[in-house]
Amino acid sequence: MARFKKEKSGELPAISTASMPDIIFMLLFFFMVTTTMREVTLKVKVKPPVATEVQKLEKKSLVSFIYIGTPVQSKIYGTESRIQLNDSFRTVNDIAEFIYNERETRPEADRGLLTTSLKVDKDVKMGIVTDVKQELRKVGAFKINYSTRKKAPKTN
Template sequence: MSRFKKKKAGGNPGISTASLPDIIFMLLFFFMVTTVMRETTLLVKIKAPEATEVQKLEKKSLVSFIYIGPPMKSELYGTESRIQLNDSYHTVGDIQEFIATEREARDEVDRKFLTTSMKVHGETKMGIVTDVKQELRQAGAFKINYSTRKKLHKEGL
């Protein structure tokens, strides 16, 4: 009997996993290339307002960020909106120095393309934002970007 059972009935050959590492490597490289490491930890809450007329912020390396919003630890720092530059809270007076250091860190050719992106919480009062803008004007950082999220659809008018 057994000599007629040379072929297994209906048995599929196993799928070769030899190319699995290659596939995984491909995915890995994709994520390695697209990834942007988060540089700063947010100390303020940012819920950016929505807008329809938004543009993409290009050349991430030429953007310096200013975060304004109510502090994360409200029991410690209160609920009044604060300014965060790099990794700590700052006051309006520190903006000019911050811009100067940001400028120093870039190549001389790129300096005039430096954009300041303001990430501001929607419920922040304009007072503090206006103060920051005045400081930016004094510092000569004229290119700014109000960070907003793209509104997907406009509600019926």
């Protein structure tokens, strides 16, 4: 009798997932832009100290890192603080060579702007840090940065 019979099925219409790739791509691009590639595997524990007067490191490509801390695998390498350059443990004597190599890989015009970032664990004694700094002075890498985490400044 009813000529216009409404299609009244109880099912909900399926939600279109066609825009799903777009959403994921958007997330992907966000992460690609905001992050940097992890270059080295850390073999030393580095928990940097906190400070309030920090400055951001600019020009990531012109920064070379020196890691100092106690080895992660302390059963094999002991608990003495060690220096890590690139992917292996090194001694203070290797710093000069490391800096020269770092300079070689940068374009000639930027070599004067090379910054050395010291990523040092907060429990490390200053002796080893002082040795590294003396070594850096000898090879003329004067721009350094003590890596720290930012703490909200005290309100007083």
